[in-house]
Amino acid sequence: MSSKEKFFLSLVALLLCLSFGSTAPFHHMYYLSLGDSFAAGVKPISPQKAITPSFSYANVLYYLLKRDSRYSNLKLIKYGCSGATSDDLINQDKCNKNQTNYSQLDQAIDFMKSHRGMVKFVTINIGVNDIHRYCDNTGVNDECVSEASENVSNNLNVIISKLKEAGGELVQYAGSTYFHKFTNSLDDLLVKIYSENGFRVADIRTVFDTNGDPSEFSKKVCLYTNSCNKFNNSHPNVQGSEAIGLLYYNEFSRNNAS
Numbered sequence: 654m655s656s657k658e659k660f661f662l663s664l665v666a667l668l669l670c671l672s673f674g675s676t677a678p679f680h681h682m683y684y685l686s687l688g689d690s691f692a693a694g695v696k697p698i699s700p701q702k703a704i705t706p707s708f709s710y711a712n713v714l715y716y717l718l719k720r721d722s723r724y725s726n727l728k729l730i731k732y733g734c735s736g737a738t739s740d741d742l743i744n745q746d747k748c749n750k751n752q753t754n755y756s757q758l759d760q761a762i763d764f765m766k767s768h769r770g771m772v773k774f775v776t777i778n779i780g781v782n783d784i785h786r787y788c789d790n791t792g793v794n795d796e797c798v799s800e801a802s803e804n805v806s807n808n809l810n811v812i813i814s815k816l817k818e819a820g821g822e823l824v825q826y827a828g829s830t831y832f833h834k835f836t837n838s839l840d841d842l843l844v845k846i847y848s849e850n851g852f853r854v855a856d857i858r859t860v861f862d863t864n865g866d867p868s869e870f871s872k873k874v875c876l877y878t879n880s881c882n883k884f885n886n887s888h889p890n891v892q893g894s895e896a897i898g899l900l901y902y903n904e905f906s907r908n909n910a911s
Contacts, residue, residue, distance in 0.1 A: 680726075681728045683764070684715055684774040684775070684776075685775045686709075686729065687733060687758070687761055688778040689735060689738075690733070691709065691733070692733030692777070693705050694708045694709030706748075708894060709731070709889070710889065710895075711729060713899065714776065715727065717899065727773065732746075739779050742757050743808055746760070758816070761775070765820045765824075766819055770823065774825050775825070777828045778828060778831075780809075783802075787800050793835045805839065806846060813850045817851075825853070826852045827847075827854065828853075829843075829857055830854070830856045830858055831857055831858075832858055832863050832873075832877075833887075834870075837863065844856060853904035855897065855904050859900070860896045861874060861877060877893030
């Protein structure tokens with residue numbers, strides 16, 4: 654074999670090593686998080702003030718997903734807005750001061766369309782603020798909770814349909830419930846809607862033992878929120894966000910294993 658042939662074969666071998674030996678991804682993958690304050694994250698600094706957006710279950714889920722080598726180049730985009738209702742998610746984004754009419758749903762759809770095949774995960778939690786709005790004048794009762802739940806149902810079916818149309822079938826979707834006693838009937842509805850639409854469901858009631866022993870539920874509320882300390886804030890704290898993020902992760906892991 655001539656020296657030129659040896660050089661050529663060596664060059665081919667080098668190129669093959671460079672082509673097949675590298676596992677570095679060529680583009681980013683994305684996880685989109687939509688919802689209210691649970692998704693955005695709330696960090697209380699006093700009983701009257703809090704910082705949002707902040708650390709939330711979305712950050713935890715993002716960290717857990719990135720540990721998988723398949724998603725090592727994953728990026729997190731948080732659209733969640735504290736106080737958002739299901740109407741807001743479709744029609745406006747109060748947290749986007751420059752474009753309040755550019756809703757979370759609009760932003761997510763546009764992003765998925767401009768990043769075809771690159772969005773791998775979408776999570777959503779919405780509904781509790783609908784109850785607050787519908788029950789604002791009367792206090793929480795069965796009638797206003799029922800009205801709020803009907804509104805959430807109508808809106809969520811629209812939201813899910815548009816997300817899946819924009820993202821396609823390769824995106825993995827999941828939605829969550831809440832943990833409050835007064836959202837229990839809404840939570841049952843959320844489980845039904847998400848399940849019927851092929852979403853994984855992170856039922857947060859299982860983390861808080863909402864429907865179990867009342868004393869255990871109270872302990873979990875104190876453990877996973879700031880309700881029982883000087884901040885008197887019912888949003889998930891760091892431990893709560895970690896527990897909810899892990900719940901989501903387990904649902905996605907179950908999806909990948911099936």
